[in-house]
Amino acid sequence: MADTFYVTTPIYYVNDKPHIGHAYTSMAADTLARWHRSLGEDVWLLTGTDEHGLKIEQAARASGVTPQQHADRYSQRFRDLWPVLDVAYDDFIRTTEPRHEQVVAAMWERMEAAGDIYLGQYEGWYSVGDEAYFTEDELVDGKAPSGHEVSWVVEPSYFFRLSKYGPALLEHFEKHPEFVRPVTRLNEIKRFVEQGLQDISISRTTFSWGVQAPGTDDHVVYVWLDALTNYISALGGPAGEQYARYWPASVHLIGKDILRFHAVYWPCFLMSAGLPLPRQVFAHGWWTIDGQKMSKTLGNVVDPIDMAQRYGADAFRYFLLREVTFGSDGDFSERALRDRINGDLANGLGNLLNRTLGMLKRYRGGVVPAPGASGAEDEALLAAWGTARADLLSAMDDLAFNKALAAIWTLVGAGDKYVDSTAPWTLAKQGADARLDTVLYNLIETLRVIGVWTLAFLPNKAADVLDRLGVPADLRDVPSTAEWARLPTGGDTTVGDPLFPRLEAPEASEAPAPKKPAKQPKAPKQKQAQQPKPSAKKAEAPADGTIAYDDFAKLQLRVARVVTAERHPDADRLLKLTVDAGEPEHRTVCAGIAEAYAPDDLVGRTVVLLANLAPRKIRGVMSQGMLLAAGDGADIQLATVPGDLPPGTAIS
Ligand code: ME8
Numbered sequence: 001m002a003d004t005f006y007v008t009t010p011i012y013y014v015n016d017k018p019h020i021g022h023a024y025t026s027m028a029a030d031t032l033a034r035w036h037r038s039l040g041e042d043v044w045l046l047t048g049t050d051e052h053g054l055k056i057e058q059a060a061r062a063s064g065v066t067p068q069q070h071a072d073r074y075s076q077r078f079r080d081l082w083p084v085l086d087v088a089y090d091d092f093i094r095t096t097e098p099r100h101e102q103v104v105a106a107m108w109e110r111m112e113a114a115g116d117i118y119l120g121q122y123e124g125w126y127s128v129g130d131e132a133y134f135t136e137d138e139l140v141d142g143k144a145p146s147g148h149e150v151s152w153v154v155e156p157s158y159f160f161r162l163s164k165y166g167p168a169l170l171e172h173f174e175k176h177p178e179f180v181r182p183v184t185r186l187n188e189i190k191r192f193v194e195q196g197l198q199d200i201s202i203s204r205t206t207f208s209w210g211v212q213a214p215g216t217d218d219h220v221v222y223v224w225l226d227a228l229t230n231y232i233s234a235l236g237g238p239a240g241e242q243y244a245r246y247w248p249a250s251v252h253l254i255g256k257d258i259l260r261f262h263a264v265y266w267p268c269f270l271m272s273a274g275l276p277l278p279r280q281v282f283a284h285g286w287w288t289i290d291g292q293k294m295s296k297t298l299g300n301v302v303d304p305i306d307m308a309q310r311y312g313a314d315a316f317r318y319f320l321l322r323e324v325t326f327g328s329d330g331d332f333s334e335r336a337l338r339d340r341i342n343g344d345l346a347n348g349l350g351n352l353l354n355r356t357l358g359m360l361k362r363y364r365g366g367v368v369p370a371p372g373a374s375g376a377e378d379e380a381l382l383a384a385w386g387t388a389r390a391d392l393l394s395a396m397d398d399l400a401f402n403k404a405l406a407a408i409w410t411l412v413g414a415g416d417k418y419v420d421s422t423a424p425w426t427l428a429k430q431g432a433d434a435r436l437d438t439v440l441y442n443l444i445e446t447l448r449v450i451g452v453w454t455l456a457f458l459p460n461k462a463a464d465v466l467d468r469l470g471v472p473a474d475l476r477d478v479p480s481t482a483e484w485a486r487l488p489t490g491g492d493t494t495v496g497d498p499l500f501p502r503l504e505a506p507e508a509s510e511a512p513a514p515k516k517p518a519k520q521p522k523a524p525k526q527k528q529a530q531q532p533k534p535s536a537k538k539a540e541a542p543a544d545g546t547i548a549y550d551d552f553a554k555l556q557l558r559v560a561r562v563v564t565a566e567r568h569p570d571a572d573r574l575l576k577l578t579v580d581a582g583e584p585e586h587r588t589v590c591a592g593i594a595e596a597y598a599p600d601d602l603v604g605r606t607v608v609l610l611a612n613l614a615p616r617k618i619r620g621v622m623s624q625g626m627l628l629a630a631g632d633g634a635d636i637q638l639a640t641v642p643g644d645l646p647p648g649t650a651i652s
Contacts, residue, residue, distance in 0.1 A: 111269065161199050163197045285329035587625055
């Protein structure tokens with residue numbers, strides 16, 4: 001029988017629109033679930049909504065609907081979100097479902113049978129925002145530590161003997177130091193438990209939106225006892241078949257703010273009920289937005305649907321998991337997201353895929369060739385694969401998603417290096433066919449391995465990579481990447497569009513047309529008699545001589561009209577023109593066309609201007625762009641566009 005892996009997200013309150021925090025935990029959980037599924041494990045991913053409690057009752061009242069109507073509406077928002085973010089859950093639990101309420105009642109009865117529930121009177125501070133009780137000492141400036149308002153509550157209440165379980169809990173931490181992660185959180189929780197646990201109130205009488213406490217008329221079960229029980233109620237409770245199969249959970253993924261409930265209350269409730277404890281509680285950090293706390297008041301709440309629509313769910317997930325260590329706080333900004341997309345995804349993975357498939361098409365008609373003997377370059381690539389694989393497996397065991405992705409990207413880098421060092425275009429020119437076959441095969445296999453490894457992180461794009469490579473279904477799981485050269489030869493591949501199109505800076509793509517020429521960098525000092533030609537920077541150009549579409553897209557070609565033309569004062573072959581390129585000010589451009597054109601013939605002509613070439617001084621005249629032309633000397637012909645397109649029209 002396969003190992004089981006049961007992962008949970010928190011169940012989200014139905015009082016809020018889903019935001020980046022919800023998306024983060026759920027996408028992390030889904031990544032973990034996909035990874036373990038790929039390892040061949042029997043995986044169960046649970047998510048759901050937390051629908052009881054005073055907070056929800058108040059929110060429903062404020063919108064003039066019943067709590068159930070309110071819960072139905074908001075719960076649906078979460079259900080609708082997960083497919084957009086490719087969160088493929090196995091079950092969605094709602095705390096208002098009878099299957100859940102029954103297990104909450106059963107938990108209560110088990111805890112009561114253990115002698116751990118007694119009736120008392122609660123007197124103290126309660127924060128509805130946190131659905132939590134606080135002692136006087138815990139308040140900060142008269143409020144809950146979260147900033148929520150508190151109110152003084154006096155009511156009869158059932159209590160749970162939490163104090164009884166402190167020593168057993170500390171012993172559990174000793175025996176299972178992996179129980180709480182990251183380690184800093186374990187230490188924080190240990191210190192809290194070591195100070196001595198107080199019994200906690202687990203029922204309320206001042207409102208009714210909850211599960212009725214068994215054997216009482218007017219008590220509803222405390223919302224956290226209710227909510228935490230979801231992790232077993234969704235499995236059918238202690239007597240359920242699914243419970244026998246999946247409990248104890250492998251890991252509860254949560255945010256750091258709800259650690260105490262999961263790492264103290266929940267294990268104590270379970271001990272009292274005589275049930276095994278989950279294997280791990282992992283608390284992740286919080287996201288700030290552009291350096292600020294996310295809040296409705298600041299209006300900076302990040303909507304995951306908007307992010308998925310604008311950048312793709314894969315890229316959004318990649319960013320969240322790559323940018324910070326899982327467990328630490330992080331800062332979200334669209335700028336940082338775009339940088340990751342352009343850097344790691346477009347220039348990194350996308351470019352390697354494009355180069356490789358392009359060469360395979362050019363040299364082998366897109367068919368995967370059979371590899372031959374290995375050389376030193378191949379050994380280096382294989383060594384990189386071995387190291388990346390070991391690092392990846394251990395990072396995933398630790399839920400270190402950012403390290404896992406960094407490990408995968410070392411293989412992307414090794415693939416790039418391999419292309420440069422083997423220079424397939426030279427092998428093709430030399431007719432070194434056997435060697436070229438080996439190189440192309442190894443590149444395709446590198447991409448297969450990267451595609452398989454990234455399936456958990458980029459569910460759509462990675463599947464697209466594997467489809468383009470023609471990878472059969474049985475070679476798409478993690479174990480199939482433990483051995484090199486598994487991909488059969490003779491398969492067809494497809495080049496396709498760029499996997500991750502490069503994103504322009506928002507200013508450039510959103511502005512309708514530049515109002516005035518952008519501030520230009522200073523011209524490099526150089527002697528130049530001729531019109532400067534665009535020279536591709538060596539480092540950026542793929543070594544096979546082609547340029548990526550993204551590089552082409554950097555060129556701003558525009559329709560321009562010649563306004564004035566005269567001979568260059570200091571160079572016989574040059575004309576000095578001013579052109580209208582649709583901007584408030586005309587540009588001066590020097591062109592090496594004096595042998596072919598008389599200045600007067602040019603005025604009013606439509607020409608093609610390379611508008612974003614860095615300006616250069618040519619024989620004392622600053623030239624702000626370049627005109628495209630064919631031929632040279634007396635035969636040169638300026639490029640033009642037919643029709644009457646207005647100056648400034650972009651050419652692409
Ligand atoms: O707490 N960055 O529900 P919830 C990262 N119903 N994570 C964030 C965040 C941010 N800026 N803001 C919120 C509940 N979160 C309970 C759970 S489980 C038995 C019951 C996280 O809707 C936060 O840490 O308030 C929490 O994990 C989740 O989003 C919000 O959950």
